[in-house]
Amino acid sequence: NAGVMQNPRHLVRRRGQEARLRCSPMKGHSHVYWYRQLPEEGLKFMVYLQKENIIDESGMPKERFSAEFPKEGPSILRIQQVVRGDSAAYFCASSPPNGGARNTEAFFGQGTRLTVV
Amino acid sequence: QQQVKQSPQSLIVQKGGIPIINCAYENTAFDYFPWYQQFPGKGPALLIAIRPDVSEKKEGRFTISFNKSAKQFSLHIMDSQPGDSATYFCAASFPGAGSYQLTFGKGTKLSVIP
Numbered sequence: 001n002a003g004v005m006q007n008p009r010h011l012v013r014r015r016g017q018e019a020r021l022r023c024s025p026m027k028g029h030s031h032v033y034w035y036r037q038l039p040e041e042g043l044k045f046m047v048y049l050q051k052e053n054i055i056d057e058s059g060m061p062k063e064r065f066s067a068e069f070p071k072e073g074p075s076i077l078r079i080q081q082v083v084r085g086d087s088a089a090y091f092c093a094s095s096p097p098n099g100g101a102r103n104t105e106a107f108f109g110q111g112t113r114l115t116v117v
Numbered sequence: 118q119q120q121v122k123q124s125p126q127s128l129i130v131q132k133g134g135i136p137i138i139n140c141a142y143e144n145t146a147f148d149y150f151p152w153y154q155q156f157p158g159k160g161p162a163l164l165i166a167i168r169p170d171v172s173e174k175k176e177g178r179f180t181i182s183f184n185k186s187a188k189q190f191s192l193h194i195m196d197s198q199p200g201d202s203a204t205y206f207c208a209a210s211f212p213g214a215g216s217y218q219l220t221f222g223k224g225t226k227l228s229v230i231p
Contacts, residue, residue, distance in 0.1 A: 004160070033218065042206050042221030043161065056218065091160050108160035
């Protein structure tokens with residue numbers, strides 16, 4: 001059972017370009033979470049999605065950032081018109097449907113390191 | 118406002134020592150407190166977790182101590198090894214079905230020297 005797969009592992013974009021980060025959850029997992037990690041910082045929650053639904057995007061900047069988790073295919077985090085401050089590691093985590101149980105464990109991918117030049 | 122404060126920022130111990138990492142939280146609605154281990158270039162991996170109804174939890178060489186009244190919890194690593202050298206993050210989350218939205222501390226970089 002493959003883990004959470006993120007690609008690309010490293011992404012370099014010039015200011016003003018678009019960045020698309022992909023996350024394939026573990027098999028059987030229908031919940032996806034995106035986190036951003038700045039250098040020397042902990043991870044900060046951005047958005048929580050289930051298939052075809054955004055459940056909570058309270059941690060995501062209102063402009064330039066969007067996320068989706070379509071019925072088929074990976075979850076996508078899109079950053080439009082990137083700026084230097086977007087340079088960070090972006091981690092995706094997935095968890096199974098919890099059937100009402102609280103705090104089902106989530107598993108993290110290895111991250112995408114975005115560098116804006 | 119940082120909801121989970123972690124200290125120290127970095128820690129160096131000798132092999133066999135017992136590093137202790139501390140975290141304090143502000144929001145009493147948190148009810149799940151995991152610790153994550155992260156190696157360079159990798160994603161965080163769940164190490165051990167505790168809920169507020171328990172004051173201590175042990176898994177192998179890792180122990181969480183939890184003080185609900187003080188709103189503090191800590192990670193102890195017994196008989197530390199060089200392979201334990203990593204960054205450790207404490208975290209907390211609110212109750213909620215289907216949710217795994219974690220609030221992380223800033224991390225502690227642990228170095229275990231032979």
